[in-house]
Amino acid sequence: AASRRRDHKAGAFVGAPLRLHAEIGFWADAGGGAPAVVPLELCLVERPLLELSMCTMPLYGLRELQQELPWALEDWLEHHLGVLGMDHAEVYDADGSFGGALGWQPGRPPAPGNASIAYHSEWPATLSAAMVDLSREHPSCSETWAYAHCLTKHRALSRWVVILHSPDEYLEAPAVSAGPFGGVSDVLERLREQT
Known part of the structure; x- marks a missing residue:
């Protein structure tokens, strides 16, 4: 060492x-x-533990999504990182189409609030050439590996991690008390009491 x-x-x-x-x-x-x-x-991890982070599946086809719902990605990220106050998002991408929309630049992608985003462009290519070929026909086939990567990475970085499949899935919970994550903080507090 x-x-x-x-x-x-x-x-x-x-x-x-x-x-x-x-x-x-x-x-x-x-x-x-x-x-x-x-x-x-x-x-040794020498940074404060994040409270709540999110993982996505390998997303794809941003152009088609934006033709139907031009604001979908921004609204989804703003809701989770801005409104709910999540600390971090791991965004996986199967075809490289989401990088421009995230304003991605190596090392410093912007995010709502004080959150951060780690962007994994063309995720199947990090696995194998065979996975790249398979992903052209079946873009979600590397989903399990993305989740495993994200959950393993955040085992020591985040207290809580939620898998949010894609921009059509929103995390929400009814608020019982005011907290940094709205009603989600109530759910997390109940879970914390049980562990």
């Missing part, structure tokens, strides 16, 4: 993040034999 030091002027750590290297062993079959070993590398 690389050495780290605290830069007291900047109030931050300088250098590579702290990492824990470990191995986990398991038996691949019930017949015994040598255990399979999987190396693990865990990183």
Whole structure:
């Protein structure tokens, strides 16, 4: 592991993040034999935990969506990131069509409120060439991998993660008390009490 030091002027750590290297062993079959070993590398997360984040399926066909409902994407993001106050969105895209609408620029996509957006353009290409070919005919075929990626990524970054399939799905809950996420905060508070 690389050495780290605290830069007291900047109030931050300088250098590579702290990492824990470990191995986990398991038996691949019930017949015994040598255990399979999987190396693990865990990183220290040095940022505040996000309260609520959202994941999308790999979206596609923005032009067709905008012909029917020109405001659909902006309204959907504004509702969840602006009105409900979600902290972050992981937006997956199967065909690269959503990048321009998100105003995406590497490292700094804009988002309503104080939220952030991570944009995964042409998501199937990150998986395999075969997935790219399959996605041309069936654009949603990489959906499960996008959800797995998002949920795994946010395991250490967000307290709560919601899967919002696409811009035709809105999260809403009746408000019992005023909170940062409207009625959603009441639901989250009840869940927090149960865990």
